[in-house]
Amino acid sequence: MVIALAGLVAVMIGVGISRPMQGFADQSRRAGLVDKAVQALDRMARDVRLAVPNSLRSDNGTLELLRAPVGGRYRANLVDGQYQDPPACPAESCRIPFAGPLPLNELSLPASLWMVIYNVGGSSAGNSVWLQQDENDTSSVITPKTTIDLNGDNLELALSGFRFRYASPQHRFYLADKVVGYRCQNGRLLRAEFDSLELSYSYTNAAPIVDRVDCVASSFTYDPGDNTRNGLATLRLTLSEAGETISLLRQVHIDNAP
Structure with a gap:
């Protein structure tokens, strides 16, 4: 009887502790993903704000600009x-x-x-x-x-x-001074700098900025605006790890008046 009661108490304590511990681990994992995404988006936003007017371009998970x-x-x-x-x-x-x-x-x-x-x-x-x-x-x-x-x-x-x-x-x-490019590829956000103006670039030697990126759910879009409103770059970054997924959105207004 004593052994049975002790086992029951142990199971109840284990269940009561495991759930908060699992919740804490999940929360820590989400916080880590958010921190990575915020740092990556901050870096992208800084580069976008230095772009020559009307030089930003985006296509299929790639964002490129001429930095001034x-x-x-x-x-x-x-x-x-x-x-x-x-x-x-x-x-x-x-x-x-x-x-x-x-x-x-x-x-x-x-x-x-x-x-x-x-x-x-x-x-x-x-x-x-x-x-x-x-x-x-x-x-x-x-x-x-x-x-x-x-x-x-x-x-x-x-x-x-x-x-x-x-x-x-x-x-x-x-x-x-440089062409700066970002590309989401193989679960990583890559950043590269180029010394020439080309219609397309290879990101083979690009440096990874953040990993665990869901490139299908992430997107970089650009609306150049018109004579009544500024351009707008919309940066969406989705990261996943061990069943946890976070998605952050950053929009950067761009003064394209040359």
Whole structure:
């Protein structure tokens, strides 16, 4: 009788303790998944906010953008005694004055950059950072990647035979250093940086940002907006582990006024 009662008490205690312990373990697992997803989405949002206007693109679980950590306002440059707006670079060491100062307190200019003025994101060559002009057309919204140095209140570009296609009504320019891409693949969110502008990229050597990702349930979409509202990037990330699933949504408003 004593043994039977002791066994019954042990079973009751085990059942009473196991459920709270299992609940605590499940809650800890969910909290870990949420923390991973939040960190990944925060990083994506930071990159999206640094995108050149109208350079964001998304397709089938891939999000890519041209990152511009530095920007400012330019002034018309002087070529053969005449001021050019949009700026023109007919000779070597093109000089474009800017209304400074550039925000370089914590940033230094990389060795090679693109300069972008009034990227309208059009569908024809030269009207988008992704669609380069052909060899017979030397005008575009983006320069070839080149060395850009600071000389007082001037940007000096090691560039010749080039002219920006459009003048910016607000005289804005952007200095872009990398293409940043995210892709959900094989249960992982990958991040990569690229040094050239291509229509598509390989993510073979991309760094994993977070694992245990449900790539079917996750999505990265982009609405470029119009003349009445900003663009909107919608980032949905779903993570699963041991039967626990969490899904987080982050929306980032994008000022696409070039």
